[in-house]
Amino acid sequence: MSTYDRSMALTGQPPKEINLNQKIASIVGMLGLAILLLATFNVSFPNKAFWLTLSLVSISGGTIWFSWEQYKGKYPGIKNDGVWFKSLTNLGFWGWIAGLAITTFYVILYFFPEYLGLVNGGDNKGVIGLFDPLSKALSGNPASQWFVYGALYTVAILAFGIKFMWKYRHNRYERIRTMSVMFFQTSFAFLIPEFMARLNGSSVLQGGSLPFLDLKNIWPLNYYNFESYRIKGFLSSGDIGFAMLIFAILSVFVITPFLTYKFGKRWYCSWVCGCGGLAETIGDPFRQLSDKSVKAWKIERWVIHSVVVFVTLMTTAVIYSYLGNDTSKYWLTKTTFLLGVAALLTLVFAWVMIFKRDQLQKDAKYGAIGYFVIIISLIAIHFFSGEGHVFLFKSGALRKNYSFLIGSIFSGVIGTGFYPIFGNRAWCRFGCPMAAMMGFQQRLFSKFRITTNGGQCISCGNCSTYCEMGIDVRAYAQKGENIVRSSCVGCGICSAVCPRGVLKLENGPLQGRIDSNQVLLGNDVDLMELVNSK
Amino acid sequence: MENIVIIGNGIAGVSAARHIRKLSDKRIIIVSAETDYFFSRTALMYVYMGHMKFEHTQPYENWFWEKNRIELVNAFVNKVDTENKALTLDGSRTLHYDKLILATGSKPNKFGWPGQDLHGVQGLYSKQDLDLLEVNAPNKEVCKRAVIVGGGLIGIELAEMLRTRDIPVTFLVRESSFWNGVLPEGESQMINEHILEHHIDLRLATNLKEIVSDENGKVKSVIIAETGEELPCDMVGLTAGVTPNMDFLKDSGIELGRGIKVNRHLETNIPDVYAIGDCAEQHEAIGNRRPIEAVWYTGRMMGETVAQTICGNRIEYKPGHWFNSAKFLDIEYQTYGWVFSERGMKDYEAHFHWRHSSEKLCITVAYNKETEQFLGINTFGIRMRHEMFDRWLTQEKDVNYVMQHLADANFDPEFYKHHESAILSKYNSDRGTSIKPKKKSFKRIFQLT
Structure with a gap:
């Protein structure tokens, strides 16, 4: 009993159609993609710099023009008309096709870069070859598949970021936040590392060479940051290298906890992070596809916390493997390090159990106890295992498996490839260990919350539907309870789409942060007291 | 164990059920002929606009009801027999109750306009109305123009809905300015401007005279009282307010006025029968409030209150500040x-x-x-x-x-x-x-x- 769009139109807002200019804009964008595709199939372009520029300009120009046509005549306000009628965004035919296409791209990118034209120790061919001029201009080196990916990633965040800002032009929080992710992607993730590569071998670094480093990419998201070759790279590169190492360590233990306390994890997830940046821009049309069921929430908690345990173990093992045993050479030895890790974990665990026990639900408590026991016992096993093996496994094997399963399959192939299937934050929600750690803190020790406005909720469900993290926002709002959830990335869309002005993201005092009234504001005071005093 | 039967699964009935469950172990049965599960009525518009699917308007997952031992019966109540404390469902089945809560909501007003029951003429209140709208106005080809009669909250929502499908809308408002019975002039004026900005053909101080039928009993046009102008259209939305839904209570002995009459404890004149939400009418208005308040929030608050009374803590309905x-x-x-x-x-x-x-x-x-x-x-x-x-x-x-x-x-x-x-x-x-x-x-x- 409805008029779902069954046409194969990729875009537009059924039953409205896209206009002529939008059709032309689509063709322009497609042409840009076609150049990349032709290059992939080894059509050789005479002037690579020209064709690459043409391609990137057409892709972003087409996207921006299309968006302009979509929003130009409209009044500022919520633009979700027809979202659930379009097959691209309602898990329909085109949604699956898009999912399949992006997934295929990721599989090739991660596992078969030679099909993209990667040649080790020679001139690149194919689409990677097409990017050589740009790469050489920035870093002086030929392009790699990661350079191509980074460039396209940046183009996507910029072009779709502009679209997003038009879509939410009435909402300054969304506009400023989007400018922030566009800035961090372009500078920190894309340009600065390329420029830094130019310094390698120079006197500034005392002849050393820095590992490729996106400064805002913090462990454990950047799970390989403390590996032996990188530490060597940092330490060989003079004061700058040393400063970067210190910054990387401070980011984990000081900067992240401090900012998360002040602002919630949104300071990172929806203002800085590249994965978040992509999800919030090109991924925005798919946010409504996240699963809001309680069952999905249960799965989420198990999966994401398992990843945290995995990454912690893996990193500990990797660092352990290259540390020495001789205290006279360096104070940090294998044993000191392990004891340090154990002590730190115990400290956090004890703090949570002593001060925050009441705020945890039962299963979270069980989970914490379980994982704690595992970590301690694994460390104990170390003392009974011989050289070469760390814990139960070889550290190298652990690292390889993590990189394959989590780094490639989860964050890339599933996380982004499945945007049109699981929504745009599947990785952030189910997989990202950084998000989990900040989330843990956000839940227990942060000023951030989404305030529910008294009794104004009408249970309409827009907030839950458009929550990319699959939080059933309405379940809290209709009870008059503030939303304090570890997974919330603070994108602010629940507040934007609320037709009654019920939700507000804010950093406020810790006291009364989780405010639950069984009887909502509006009813008589005696009744409220009666029910709440229970 | 006491049998609590609630007629109506809207916000009032469901709030009552939830709070009774919080406070007691009584058996709770909710009867509704509209839908199997509770949904947010105020969100129906977003389904037509494609912002949400219908299931997104349901605040609780389907397992919620069984888990909380709230029994749901999809049936139409024909009759309430207050002497034997029994309901007749779907013309045959009987359901006994110990306490009965009437939370039957409203239905759209019809003021006896000629042609008000033609095909293509509808209100916008229930899930059935939403389904009907998909038949009457699925797109701008089937519905070349829609006319909306009545300038209140539902009227402007219906206009917004139809505009998302590019259907031309003429909006007949009796008042000289939109909703100016409620809004002060400056505000009402600003909304007038905003309606026009959205390319809605707003006709102020305009009344409907009659709705004209084509040869198949379907709406063909409307005629405006003031000018006699005939506006061709394929759909007419009647949104001139709502009225309590209580026809089935005519011979029940329950005192009815414009709504179901209740005292400050939300009790009707019959013991063990309560009325809450849109359908309830206070004997005397509370403060500046109207005796009948067809508002989401008051439905919810009455549900919370009646749950206390039913669970042994008899309290008055005392809504706070409006x-x-x-x-x-x-x-x-x-x-x-x-x-x-x-x-x-x-x-x-x-x-x-x-x-x-x-x-x-x-x-x-x-x-x-x-x-x-x-x-x-x-x-x-x-x-x-x-x-x-x-x-x-x-x-x-x-x-x-x-x-x-x-x-x-x-x-x-x-x-x-x-x-x-x-x-x-x-x-x-x-x-x-x-x-x-x-x-x-x-x-x-x-x-x-």
Whole structure:
């Protein structure tokens, strides 16, 4: 009993159609993609710099023009008309096709870069070859598949970021936040590392060479940051290298906890992070596809916390493997390090159990106890295992498996490839260990919350539907309870789409942060007291 | 174990059921002929607009009801036999109750217009109405023009819905300005402008004379009373308010007026029969409220209250300070306390009005001109903190205090432009005061010491 769009139109807002200019804009964008595709199939372009520029300009120009046509005549306000009628965004035919296409791209990118034209120790061919001029201009080196990916990633965040800002032009929080992710992607993730590569071998670094480093990419998201070759790279590169190492360590233990306390994890997830940046821009049309069921929430908690345990173990093992045993050479030895890790974990665990026990639900408590026991016992096993093996496994094997399963399959192939299937934050929600750690803190020790406005909720469900993290926002709002959830990335869309002005993201005092009234504001005071005093 | 039967699975009935379950172990049965599960009525518009699917409007997952031992019966209640404490369902089955809660909601008003029952003529209230709208107005090819009769909240929502499918809409409003029985003039005027901006053919001070049928008993056009103009159309939306849904209670012995008559304990004249939500009519209005309040929030509050009474703690329905909200196309509206339109204004009531010079933002503050007490506020395009106004109304703050502390009450998203100083400078010049705005203080907002 409805008029779902069954046409194969990729875009537009059924039953409205896209206009002529939008059709032309689509063709322009497609042409840009076609150049990349032709290059992939080894059509050789005479002037690579020209064709690459043409391609990137057409892709972003087409996207921006299309968006302009979509929003130009409209009044500022919520633009979700027809979202659930379009097959691209309602898990329909085109949604699956898009999912399949992006997934295929990721599989090739991660596992078969030679099909993209990667040649080790020679001139690149194919689409990677097409990017050589740009790469050489920035870093002086030929392009790699990661350079191509980074460039396209940046183009996507910029072009779709502009679209997003038009879509939410009435909402300054969304506009400023989007400018922030566009800035961090372009500078920190894309340009600065390329420029830094130019310094390698120079006197500034005392002849050393820095590992490729996106400064805002913090462990454990950047799970390989403390590996032996990188530490060597940092330490060989003079004061700058040393400063970067210190910054990387401070980011984990000081900067992240401090900012998360002040602002919630949104300071990172929806203002800085590249994965978040992509999800919030090109991924925005798919946010409504996240699963809001309680069952999905249960799965989420198990999966994401398992990843945290995995990454912690893996990193500990990797660092352990290259540390020495001789205290006279360096104070940090294998044993000191392990004891340090154990002590730190115990400290956090004890703090949570002593001060925050009441705020945890039962299963979270069980989970914490379980994982704690595992970590301690694994460390104990170390003392009974011989050289070469760390814990139960070889550290190298652990690292390889993590990189394959989590780094490639989860964050890339599933996380982004499945945007049109699981929504745009599947990785952030189910997989990202950084998000989990900040989330843990956000839940227990942060000023951030989404305030529910008294009794104004009408249970309409827009907030839950458009929550990319699959939080059933309405379940809290209709009870008059503030939303304090570890997974919330603070994108602010629940507040934007609320037709009654019920939700507000804010950093406020810790006291009364989780405010639950069984009887909502509006009813008589005696009744409220009666029910709440229970 | 006591059998509690609730007729109606809207917000009132479901709130009652949930709170009875919280307080007791009684058997709870909800009977509804509309849908299997509770959904948010106010969200139906978003389904037609493609913002949500129907299942998204259901606040609880389907397992919720069984887990909380709330039995759901999909049936139509034909008759209530209060002597034998029994209901007749679907013309045959019988269901016994020990306590009965009537939460049957409303139905759209029809004022006896010729042609009001033709095909293509409908109201917008129930899930069935939504399904019907997909038949009557699936797109602009089938529905070349729609005419909406009645300028209230549902009317403007229906207009917004149809516009998302590019269907031309003519909007007949009896009043000389949109909703000016409720809104003060400045606000009503701003909404008029906004309606026109959205390319809705707004006809103010215009009444429907008749709806004309084609040869198949389907609507062909409407005729306007004032001018006699005939407007061809394929769909007519009747949105001239709602009226309690209680036809099946005619011979039940339950006292009926315009709604089901209840006392302050939400009890009808028959023992063990209660009425809550849209369908209930208070014998005497509570404060400035109307005897029948067809509002989401009051339905919820009555549900919370009646649950207490049924579970042995007999209490009066005492709604706190009035509040409400709505959205007119792109403009959000919130109200706290009482701000009456020129038509309903009290003798002691005076208004301060501010409107932004270019954006569609405005507020109206009502105060007592003798005592300076703050009475209420209407805001358009600016979100306000419910808790603050509720507290200020309880504390009977004077209007100057409220104006000075407006920043505490602002609930707009972060980084939004603030308008307090613009508002205050107009206030000062209107009233000859020299108040300076105070900065927002979490200490005051959360009453931290």
